[in-house]
Amino acid sequence: MDDFMVRALVAGCGIAALAGPLGSFVVWRRMAYFGDTLAHSALLGVTLGFLLGIDPTVGVVAVCVVLALLLTALQHRRALASDTVLGILSHSSLSLGLVAVAFLKTLRVDLVGYLFGDILAVTSDDILRIYAGGAVALAGMALLWRRLLAVTVSEDLAQVEGMPVVALRLAFMLLIALVIAVAMKVVGILLITSLLIIPAAAARRFARTPEEMAAFAAVIGMAAVVAGMLASLNWDLPGGPSVVVAAAALFLAAQLAPGRSG
């Protein structure tokens, strides 16, 4: 197998392992569109990173966090419906990113690569980034697991029990921002959310505990990466979209398979 293929598989599986548990939370908290909105702002983060001469990953995390705070503030005011607010921010931040890229004439950005991912161009540096960022994110989730579940079930009950609800909510947004930053190059900002949601949704029918769902989602995500990459190699298909199509196929198959009760 070629080196670039090995790197693509290692990177993809790392992201799937991270996306499994985090994606489960996105599904449980009904935050799919929220995740999508954050992802759409990532291009703006990349451009800002280049402009300020900082690491694009840092730029992406920073922009995602700012957007997450803005979203929370706007949703709190309830002047507009939540999905309207998300729609406004999602598309304006994506367009802002595209406009900003066009302004930077001296900068050559692989736009298609950022939008749809370029998994075959993954470098060892990218892999290091994915695994380092992923390890931090997974450790954080493990540490906060029970509290994150509690806040997911009921923020009111969690707060009465003395949990730092606002801090937990922010920690969760930070985790999503981190995943977007490290996964962007692999599946692209337009497809990141699918890697969070589809494996988790596929895992639901087989899981009897939250942990089972998170683990199954990770495994299904990895299977989608492997299948998508093989298809991409065999038939010369775009990498990121092939992975997402494979995940969708696994989701469909899961709906037909006999589930477990309870």
Place this chain on the structure above:
Amino acid sequence: MSSPPEPLITAEALTVTLGGRTLLDRIDLTVQPGEVVTLIGPNGAGKTTLVRAVLGLVRPTSGTVRRRDGLRIGYMPQKLSIDGTLPLTVRRFLALWRPVSAARIDAALEEAGVAHLARSPVQSVSGGELQRVLLARALLSEPELLVLDEPDQGVDVHGQAELFNRIDRLRRAHGCGVLLVSHDLHTVMARTDRVVCLNGHVCCSGRPEDVSRHPEYHALFGRHAAELAIYLHHHDHAHTGDGRVVPGADCCDGPGHHHHEGEHHHG
């Protein structure tokens, strides 16, 4: 005799406004240790807002809410909606809020009469069962104050009596004070030390039999209130879960019978 114990919670001139509308207007409220205080009032009277302010879930616009230092509160919300995609058994649901042993959880479920649901998905239990699961959850923290927001929501009439009897029994066993929201004084009358009738402001408060004769209460509840007076007159017993009638001596033989001296502040 020792000095009166510090109230569990004290609200003073508590005011909450939202979008220019005054939901709560200078509310004073205390709950003493072991005391059962019932909030009644029509829809939109601010009962839930008051409870949420007491719990610290709503910030007062002005006035204060004081909770006794380190007060343990067991909160039973009006409803709970958990996304169906979260695989969560009732037992696991109870384990989320604090580190507790499996034995404690099973005991709490037993106590609430829902031990058989331990392994069921929490989204699959019926309305009445969920209320008892939430009661079990609220009691897990060994609370000094139980806060119950319309615990009879979605429970049929027979289930309501059973539920209130169970709450009454358990709060005695655990020795906790209760702040109870109800839209209807009928069901909770006999188990209440003090009633606060709310309609944005406190209309009247005092012992249930006094409040039920208060003109403001009548103005608020109209014909319904007249029925209550009759009800009170006849109601000298309580029903157990299986419909047996038991003498009311243990729950309505006058105010404050189970209090220490110094807590007598009724009426």
